[in-house]
Amino acid sequence: MRNLMPKSALVLILVAAGAISASAAGSEDDFKTAYAAAEAANKEAGKLRNQWTTTANTLAAAKKAADAGDFDKATASAKEAEALAKASIFQATSEKTRWREMEIR
Amino acid sequence: MASTIRVRATSSGETTEVQALIQHPMDSGFVKNAKGETIPPHFIQQLTFEHDGKNVFTADWGGGISKDPYVKFTFKGGKKGDELKIGWVDNKGATDTTTAKIQ
Amino acid sequence: MKLRSAIYLASAALSLALLTLASTLPSDAADKVDPVADAKAFKKFFTDKFPKVKLEDFVNGPYSMNEDLYKQWQDKEQFPPYEFSLEMGKEMFSKPFKNGKTYADCFENGGIGVRQNYPYFDAKEGKVITLELALNRCREANGEAPYSYVRDEMAALTAYMAFTSRGKPMDIKIPDDPRALAAYENGKEYFYTRRGQLNFSCATCHVQSPGERIRAEILAPALGIVNAMPIYRSEWSGMGTTSRRFTTCNSQIRGVPLSPQDDEYRNVEYYLSYVSNGLPISGPGARP
Amino acid sequence: MSDVEFSATRRLILQGAGAVALIGLGNLPFLTSALAAANDKYPEEAFKQKSDADVIKTLYGKTAEPSDKVKMDAPEIAENGAVVPISVSTTLTDVTSVAFLVSENPNVLIAKYNIPAGTLPNVANRIKMAKTSNVTVLVEAGGKLYSASKEVKVTVGGCGG
Numbered sequence: 005m006r007n008l009m010p011k012s013a014l015v016l017i018l019v020a021a022g023a024i025s026a027s028a029a030g031s032e033d034d035f036k037t038a039y040a041a042a043e044a045a046n047k048e049a050g051k052l053r054n055q056w057t058t059t060a061n062t063l064a065a066a067k068k069a070a071d072a073g074d075f076d077k078a079t080a081s082a083k084e085a086e087a088l089a090k091a092s093i094f095q096a097t098s099e100k101t102r103w104r105e106m107e108i109r
Numbered sequence: 110m111a112s113t114i115r116v117r118a119t120s121s122g123e124t125t126e127v128q129a130l131i132q133h134p135m136d137s138g139f140v141k142n143a144k145g146e147t148i149p150p151h152f153i154q155q156l157t158f159e160h161d162g163k164n165v166f167t168a169d170w171g172g173g174i175s176k177d178p179y180v181k182f183t184f185k186g187g188k189k190g191d192e193l194k195i196g197w198v199d200n201k202g203a204t205d206t207t208t209a210k211i212q
Numbered sequence: 213m214k215l216r217s218a219i220y221l222a223s224a225a226l227s228l229a230l231l232t233l234a235s236t237l238p239s240d241a242a243d244k245v246d247p248v249a250d251a252k253a254f255k256k257f258f259t260d261k262f263p264k265v266k267l268e269d270f271v272n273g274p275y276s277m278n279e280d281l282y283k284q285w286q287d288k289e290q291f292p293p294y295e296f297s298l299e300m301g302k303e304m305f306s307k308p309f310k311n312g313k314t315y316a317d318c319f320e321n322g323g324i325g326v327r328q329n330y331p332y333f334d335a336k337e338g339k340v341i342t343l344e345l346a347l348n349r350c351r352e353a354n355g356e357a358p359y360s361y362v363r364d365e366m367a368a369l370t371a372y373m374a375f376t377s378r379g380k381p382m383d384i385k386i387p388d389d390p391r392a393l394a395a396y397e398n399g400k401e402y403f404y405t406r407r408g409q410l411n412f413s414c415a416t417c418h419v420q421s422p423g424e425r426i427r428a429e430i431l432a433p434a435l436g437i438v439n440a441m442p443i444y445r446s447e448w449s450g451m452g453t454t455s456r457r458f459t460t461c462n463s464q465i466r467g468v469p470l471s472p473q474d475d476e477y478r479n480v481e482y483y484l485s486y487v488s489n490g491l492p493i494s495g496p497g498a499r500p
Numbered sequence: 501m502s503d504v505e506f507s508a509t510r511r512l513i514l515q516g517a518g519a520v521a522l523i524g525l526g527n528l529p530f531l532t533s534a535l536a537a538a539n540d541k542y543p544e545e546a547f548k549q550k551s552d553a554d555v556i557k558t559l560y561g562k563t564a565e566p567s568d569k570v571k572m573d574a575p576e577i578a579e580n581g582a583v584v585p586i587s588v589s590t591t592l593t594d595v596t597s598v599a600f601l602v603s604e605n606p607n608v609l610i611a612k613y614n615i616p617a618g619t620l621p622n623v624a625n626r627i628k629m630a631k632t633s634n635v636t637v638l639v640e641a642g643g644k645l646y647s648a649s650k651e652v653k654v655t656v657g658g659c660g661g
Contacts, residue, residue, distance in 0.1 A: 053476065055468035056409045088409070095411065103404040106415045108257045109250070111303070115295060124620065130291045137628065139606045154542050165619050171547040173602060173610035173628050175583045176449050179291050181624040182613070284575050287585035287624070425655070430579070446580035500579035 035075045038082035039066055045089035052096035059088040116209035118193050125187030125211055127158060127166070129195060130179050137172030152200055153178065159194040160187055187211050245393045247386050247486055250400070254487040257419070258435040271439040271494040273432035277423035281430060285498065294371055294444040294496040297364065297451045301372030304365065309354040315369070318350035327370075327377035327493050331482045332385065333392040340395050340478040343370055344455055361472035362459065367442040367451035367496075374441065374495030382439055382493065384486040395475075399483030402476045403434075408467030414480070417461075430500065438484045440497030447500060454481055547609050552601055552636060555609045559599060560645050564638055567592070567646035572637045574652050578629060581654040587624035588648075592641040595621035599640075604633030629654045 042063055049055045066081035113132040118125055131153065138150030156168040156178075165184040187193075189211055196206035258270060262277065269276040275285040305323065308314050316322035320329075330343035341349075347369050348358035359365040386392050406413040414434065417426060422433035429447070441454045452460070455472035458480070462469040470476055546559040556564055570590045578584040588598055598621060599612040610627045621639065629635075629652060636649040 050468075053470060054407050057463055057466045057468055058409045060468060092409075095406065099405045099407070103401055103406070103413065106404045106406075106413060106419070107400070108415075108419060109253050111299065115291070117291065128291050130293075130295055132296050135628075137606070139630075164616055166616070167614040168625075169542055169547075169612040169614070171607055171609055171611065173605050173607060175626040175628050177293055177296065179624075179626045180613075181290070181587070182619060183622055184619040186618065280576050281579050284579050284585055287587075288583065288626075293583070446583040449582060 032070070032075050035066070035070050035079045035082060038079050038086065039063070039070070042066070042082045042086035042089060045086050045093065049089050049092040049096065052093060054092050054096035056088055056092045059085050059092060062088060112207045113205045114195050114197070114207040116193060116195055116207065118187070118209055118211045120187050120189050120191075120211050124183050124185050125160075125191075126181070126183045127193065128179070128181045129156070129158075130177060131156070131197060131205075132177055133197075133199065135170075135172060135174055135176045135178055139172070150200060153197045154200050156180070156197040157195070158182075160184065160191060165193075245397050247393075247396055251487045251489060254435060255490075258422075258433055262423070262433070267490075268492055270433050271436035271488075271491050271497075273437065273440055273497065273499060274423065274430035277433070278430060281500070288498050292444070292496075292498050293446075294442075294451060294498060297368045297442075297444065298371050298375055298496060300364075301368035301370070301375075304369055305372050309351070309356050311354050313354050315347065315350055318346070318353065323373055324376045325380060327374045327495070328380040328383045329385075331478060331485060333387055333389065333395060333482070335387060335389060335392075338391045339475070340399075340482045342454070342473065342478050342481055343373065344453055345473050345478065361453060361455035363453075364451055366455070367453050370442045370453060371451065371496035374493055377493045378495075379492045381490045382485055382488050384482065384489055386486060395479045396483055396486065398476065399479030399481070402480040403483055408462065408465035410465040412465040414461065432499070434484060434487075436488050436491045436494075438481060439488055439491050440494045440499075442495060443497040443499045445499045451496070543609075543612060546612070547607055549608055550606075552603055552608055552634075555599075555601055556638065556645070559609070559612065560638070560640065562645050564645040564647040566648065567639075568648075570637060570639050570646050570648035572635070572648045572650055573624075574635055574650050577653045577655065581629040581631070583626050584629050584652060584654075585624065585626050586635060586637075586652075587622070588637045588639070589622040590639050590641070590646075592621065592639055592646060594642040595639055597638075597640045598623055599638040600625065600627060601636040601638065602627065602629055602633050603636070605630050 042059075046055060046059050046063065049059070062081050062085035066078045066085060069075075069081055070078035115130045116127065117129075118127045133153050134151055135153065136148045136151040138147065140148050142148050150172050152172045152174065153170050156170065157164060158166040166182050168180055170178065191211045193209045193211060194206065195209065196204060198204045255267065259265075259267060262270075265276045272282075272285070275282045305315050316324075320326055327343060330346065331340045333339070334341045344361055344366055347366065348361075351358050359369075386396055403414045406416065417431045418434035418437060422431045424431055438454060441457065442451055443457070444451050448456075453472075455477065458477050459469035459472060543559055546555055549555040549558055556562075567590075569592050570588065572586065572588050574586045575584065586600060588600075590598075595615050597612060597614050600610040601608050602610055605628070611625060613623050615621055615623075621641075627635075632651065632653045634649050635652050636647055639646045
């Protein structure tokens, strides 16, 4: 199973990691902004028929933390969710042509 | 409601091979459901086979038998057209019985 | 070819830019849709990869690839775990709806021995009709509520219809209609497109790695995989439809599944069934 | 069969199961007679034991001796722990019972099969395995106890079964 993770996966991870490190201490407003951005990105991924379960889970975690009043954690989760959603968008977009590399012909 | 018991019994002349498949959850009592609650034990404890008024096989089962349990055994005798009687009882007291013709 | 390697080497941002360009090019410039050639290449790929496995045996999934598994399967087939579902399907199939009609009234030959013709392309609607969809449409046309595509009733009905068609070669037709070809091509694209956080396509598991273990499961070859549907999976402790298989595959790779019988799922079933043409129907199947 | 006998047999089988709703059990006369004829009490205690040794002690009260006349057929690697096909056959004579044990399961005893005279000592069944474990089959023959064991690898546990 070594070869199951192609190069593009690395790219996706890098994209995600970059966005996570940008997280900062947050207020409720920061959270709301971050959450809205994550939701918007995930909605776009949905239009591309490629949402990730991890995005939904991370969004849920963000909401839960916010409900508990932990806006630092909530904001960080929301930003992570946005990064995941963006990675899924990138994946869907690049696969529009890349899928043919795998095709049996 | 159809019987929970399916039986295939085939006579080779000298012996009869019996296979049975039973519809039953066979919950062991060690498994949790999606909510994290333990599913209480619910399994068949005893299964009997009778041919010509005589017991030919008894199974004593615990919760370690697979869901929809299966068993196969062979006994001497039994002719085509003979009847087999099969019955089970589980740990909650539910039972089912059926008869099957030897093929 | 040049475009492809360029994308491969480009950075994320750069490739995104390139891709925007690429998507404006006609995507089938070098790739005329040729299902006949596809099916031939698909079979050759698997028979080359598994020279010991007979073509018709690919429908037995992972059992065709591993002796120890094959024996366990043979043991199970003596009294298969889908037996109860099959009986339930037979009973349901013959029981009249409230209006007195039955499923048999909705299908050619009364629904017996016709599994190999599904899915088919419906020229009137311009879309692919699967057996599961046809069954629910039959229910609705007769005033009955449709069944869930992933639950036991649908599995039982398709199990019975598959059983009456066992051994018949899969016989999917692609009419000379650009919409049918487009549906086929869309199904193929879905099959090979990587998705989910794990970045797997259907092909990652079922073309590149059949016979291998992923975590604990032995992967089935894509060739003939639909011929065995529906399946009793020990892992599920129960039956599953083609819809259930597609949606759970998606969630396992951390992708949000589409709704059962969405266009992509019907199209990928159309593609997979077409490239498995000639292989026998073996459903209902039993799987680990 | 009288009601008294009937309820006595029921109590025997269902000991510990508590109150039982005896509804819709139309076919019971045969069942109870069959169970009574088996002349075997359900070995409730043995099914609760947590080790091979305790099962053997509770069930038979004697020790088992490994024998190459006991043949167990079990997979090397179970395709799924929820359904592991296992069978036994033996050339031993006067077999009165066989039993299947899985050492690593929460309850070790899986099944005991009572073999009356005239029934062959060949039994196949499907069992659950929580994880990789030694599987032992016991054969009671001529008043003695024989055994055979084999390790079966499990990659997907069957306690979900």
